[in-house]
Amino acid sequence: MAIAWSETAASMEALSLSPPMSPPVILTQDELKKIAAYKAVEFVESGMVLGLGTGSTAKHAVDRIGELLRQGKLSNIVGIPTSKKTQEQAVSLGIPLSDLDNYPTIDLAIDGADEVDPHLNLVKGRGGSLLREKMVEGACKKFVCIVDESKLVKHLGGSGLALPVEIVPFCWKFTANKLQKLFQGSDCVAKLRNDGEGKPFVTDNGNYIVDLYLKKEMGDLQVASDAILRIAGVVEHGMFLDMATTVIVAGAELGFR
Numbered sequence: 001m002a003i004a005w006s007e008t009a010a011s012m013e014a015l016s017l018s019p020p021m022s023p024p025v026i027l028t029q030d031e032l033k034k035i036a037a038y039k040a041v042e043f044v045e046s047g048m049v050l051g052l053g054t055g056s057t058a059k060h061a062v063d064r065i066g067e068l069l070r071q072g073k074l075s076n077i078v079g080i081p082t083s084k085k086t087q088e089q090a091v092s093l094g095i096p097l098s099d100l101d102n103y104p105t106i107d108l109a110i111d112g113a114d115e116v117d118p119h120l121n122l123v124k125g126r127g128g129s130l131l132r133e134k135m136v137e138g139a140c141k142k143f144v145c146i147v148d149e150s151k152l153v154k155h156l157g158g159s160g161l162a163l164p165v166e167i168v169p170f171c172w173k174f175t176a177n178k179l180q181k182l183f184q185g186s187d188c189v190a191k192l193r194n195d196g197e198g199k200p201f202v203t204d205n206g207n208y209i210v211d212l213y214l215k216k217e218m219g220d221l222q223v224a225s226d227a228i229l230r231i232a233g234v235v236e237h238g239m240f241l242d243m244a245t246t247v248i249v250a251g252a253e254l255g256f257r
């Protein structure tokens with residue numbers, strides 16, 4: 001079992017947690033997420049303003065921060081949550097909270113991702129919190145992204161799963177069609193996300209999400225990002241380009257190094 005972490009794509013480093021000859025340990029995906037999360041929390045120091053991510057991986061980090069506060073190993077932390085769900089979790093753990101209005105600069109954010117490419121560009125938002133995540137993580141001095149190895153892709157969109165785009169509900173079909181047309185060269189299919197009960201999924205900001213399924217690469221990601229954001233009706237998209245300063249990847253590869 002190994003953990004890899006990286007400051008840049010070119011300098012991927014690895015830490016083997018098991019001696020090379022020990023028997024292989026089979027870890028679940030959730031255990032790998034927890035390992036990555038705990039490693040990231042080692043970056044947290046007392047007195048920091050922290051961006052608290054959303055999702056099953058980030059949840060482990062928030063739990064750990066709460067635990068260290070309870071144990072008195074951390075103090076004077078202010079958390080800036082990236083979703084109502086994380087806000088509820090942090091409140092239940094007694095983590096003091098504030099917002100970007102009061103803390104426009106954040107020391108460190110820890111959050112998961114849906115895809116990570118070799119340049120540390122991310123897809124986020126399959127949990128639906130991409131707008132607040134981008135606002136919070138865009139205000140950070142350091143953004144540590146935590147994933148298990150299943151999130152690594154050769155290029156964004158490469159998992160075949162959704163690239164989420166948050167849009168206003170007004171005439172959502174019009175906006176979804178514009179998005180699909182924009183990426184027709186990538187054989188894009190745009191689908192409105194539903195809540196599992198036949199209604200549109202509604203974000204914490206009262207918006208909808210259109211998920212873009214791309215069969216081919218998008219080409220220049222910055223050009224694609226700018227083009228999406230130029231469509232009236234789009235609020236934000238889930239490509240986080242050049243934002244992660246560190247990516248911690250937990251993987252099950254014995255003898256990775």
Ligand SMILES: O=C(CO)[C@H](O)[C@H](O)COP(=O)(O)O
Pocket residue numbers: 053054055056057058111112113114123124125126127128129130133
């Ligand atoms: O972007 C996100 C939520 O909007 C999550 O960070 C992303 O979906 C990863 O989730 P998980 O840790 O549950 O795999």
